[in-house]
Amino acid sequence: MRIRDFVPSDAPRLVEILKANQQYGHPELDGPEAMMRVHQCEAAEFLVAEEDYKVVGFIRGVYDGSRAIIHLASVDPEYQGRGIGRALVNAIAKRFKERGAASLAVTVPGETGFWKKMGFRQTIRIMFAYPIEDVLAASAPPEEAGPQKKL
Ligand SMILES: CC(C)(COP(=O)(O)OP(=O)(O)OC[C@H]1O[C@@H](n2cnc3c(N)ncnc32)[C@H](O)[C@@H]1OP(=O)(O)O)[C@@H](O)C(=O)NCCC(=O)NCCS
Numbered sequence: 001m002r003i004r005d006f007v008p009s010d011a012p013r014l015v016e017i018l019k020a021n022q023q024y025g026h027p028e029l030d031g032p033e034a035m036m037r038v039h040q041c042e043a044a045e046f047l048v049a050e051e052d053y054k055v056v057g058f059i060r061g062v063y064d065g066s067r068a069i070i071h072l073a074s075v076d077p078e079y080q081g082r083g084i085g086r087a088l089v090n091a092i093a094k095r096f097k098e099r100g101a102a103s104l105a106v107t108v109p110g111e112t113g114f115w116k117k118m119g120f121r122q123t124i125r126i127m128f129a130y131p132i133e134d135v136l137a138a139s140a141p142p143e144e145a146g147p148q149k150k151l
Contacts, residue, residue, distance in 0.1 A: 001084060003091045006046040011035045013055045017076050045095045049084045059088040068096035070106040089118045
């Protein structure tokens with residue numbers, strides 16, 4: 001197995017893996033165009049795992065200068081249970097530590113068993129707003145709210 005940085009030509013294969021794991025509900029957040037933006041983002045780490053030159057999994061996350069968080073990880077179902085997820089977590093944790101991160105979090109939409117094995121404890125609740133306009137509307141100062149809200 002080899003772990004390396006994402007390159008743009010990986011995108012179609014990563015979409016295949018996400019679809020196979022039913023993780024492709026939001027192409028606008030996780031599809032090829034988003035992958036390119038993550039690839040170009042200085043704060044992000046975006047790694048893929050290869051087995052015999054075939055891409056079989058990936059992981060991505062960000063380091064904000066203090067804390068790091070993993071946002072997405074996925075391993076081809078045919079290659080799960082062979083240590084690929086573990087190797088991806090280990091590799092991204094090393095990257096973040098080298099950059100100065102002392103802590104690492106993960107957003108987990110589904111079951112937590114794998115992440116507990118990787119050393120994570122369930123402590124905080126992460127709340128999610130999508131689309132972001134929901135937050136902009138709810139947090140807007142009164143003068144920016146529409147006329148109906150002023151009444
Ligand atoms: C979760 C996922 C990334 C793990 O990758 P993987 O390559 O199958 O995991 P590994 O083979 O490296 O497993 C490492 C350890 O975790 C355990 N493990 C793996 N999946 C597990 C699960 N769902 N529940 C409990 N333990 C799990 C393995 O048994 C192994 O333990 P061991 O070393 O004691 O035998 C992969 O199964 C996956 O892509 N799942 C679907 C998508 C998903 O849920 N992604 C995470 C949310 S972003």
